[in-house]
Amino acid sequence: MGQVFLFRQIVILIEDLYASRIMIELSHVQAFCTIVRLNSYSAAARALATTQPSISRRIRELERELGVTLFDTRTRRAVLTAKGREFLPQAEELLQRVDAITASMTERHEISGTVRLGASETVAMTWLSSFVEATRIQYPKVILSVDVDLADRLISKFNAGLLDAAIVTPAMSGKDVEVEDLGCFDYAWMASPVLGIPTHRHSPNELAVYPIISLSEGSALYQMAVRWFKDHAAVPNWVNHCSSVSMVTALTEAGLGISLLPRSLMQDRIDAKVLQVIEVSPPFPTLRFAVAYGSHATSPAVLAVVRMMRESSTFYFPDEI
Structure with missing residues (x-):
């Protein structure tokens, strides 16, 4: 009954918001809210595991469907227009209700398995503990086996199949490897x-x-x-x-x-x-971290852990849109 009630609420909300038969995709609304939250198109693209052009396209299509301009194009920052500010609470409410239905239908607690994760000492010193705790709460049946080691050893272990995922710098590459950027550290x-x-x-x-x-x-x-x-x-x-x-x-x-x-x-x-x-010139480059994992036959547990990494990482991204 609860799921049916939530579904009816979403239908009513969409009908109320878009009575003029505007067809809006949830992915466009999600892109809009993510840009506002992160104050950056590029950061939103990374958070949603897509490209910046794709995010920009979603916003253009959303603005076209709504018939309004949501972001001020006169600035490089993600600044909302008056119509954008008006749309924001409605967009957030829509996504919250969708999330409620998704959570009620998805058995997140059923995702299980052991994920062998390699991480550098820099990760261990910064956000590894909070990531482990967040993963435990979100996916209580997922067991993390964490190996903190030097970059070359982690890469060797990953290539040998001893690790399901590895957070290293520089990023690994290969036809059977997926790589997701986690940010920079100085x-x-x-x-x-x-x-x-x-x-x-x-x-x-x-x-x-x-x-x-x-x-x-x-x-x-x-x-x-x-x-x-x-x-x-x-x-x-x-x-x-x-x-x-x-x-x-x-x-x-x-x-x-x-x-x-x-x-x-x-x-x-x-x-x-x-x-x-000791200040130096030229400056010493920043370390850019990424998580690498297998692109084929990846278990739901590994994908869930990678998703938690993106949410938990405290490394920064260069300020760009």
Whole structure:
């Protein structure tokens, strides 16, 4: 009876909103609400696992059906027009009622299985725990087997069939691999103030003379640092390779060298003057993370976990529309 009642509510709502026989697709309404929520066409495209042109097309078709302009085209930001603001609460109500019916018809709690997931230490230090908790709540019959390791090892394990999905940087590719972007994360060069490193911007050659502590050679961060120095004809003075960020941090705080550390996670140490940020020019590139999983015979559990990753990731996307 509850499902029938909800269905009737949606019918009534659609009839009330679009009595003039306007034919509106739910995917268009979903795109509209997602753009408003994320304030970006490109971010909405990523959240809905589609392309930005597809999102733009949905909005154009929605505006054509409604006969109004929903977004102000004079700005690059996703700014609503007066009609857009008027439509927003009605669109959200429609999607909420659709979600209620979908939830009542879909046996989410019946999705089960073990998902073998590989993740880098950066993910483990940021949003992995909240992702695991959210997955447990949404899919209580899904078991996550999480392997935190260096990027090259995760890629090898995934290619060997030992992992169902892996969050790594750089992204993997292949005809049997699906890849979904999870965003970017910043590392910065840091040192202990006891080293007395000048506060001006340093070139790669200037930085290369200091003892450099890094993650192990199998890490994506180390490989990026090698390319960064090489691209600018600098020869780095590597002195230590460590297996964990915590060890790199400890050695750096002890004044044994400089290193690349996660900027946002080190803010307390920076504020306490235990670490200082070394500004460089050109800037060190950001790490871009993606989740890779098999494109064939993927279980509902794996797809559910990938969906939860997109929702849980706290990595940022470049500000673009």
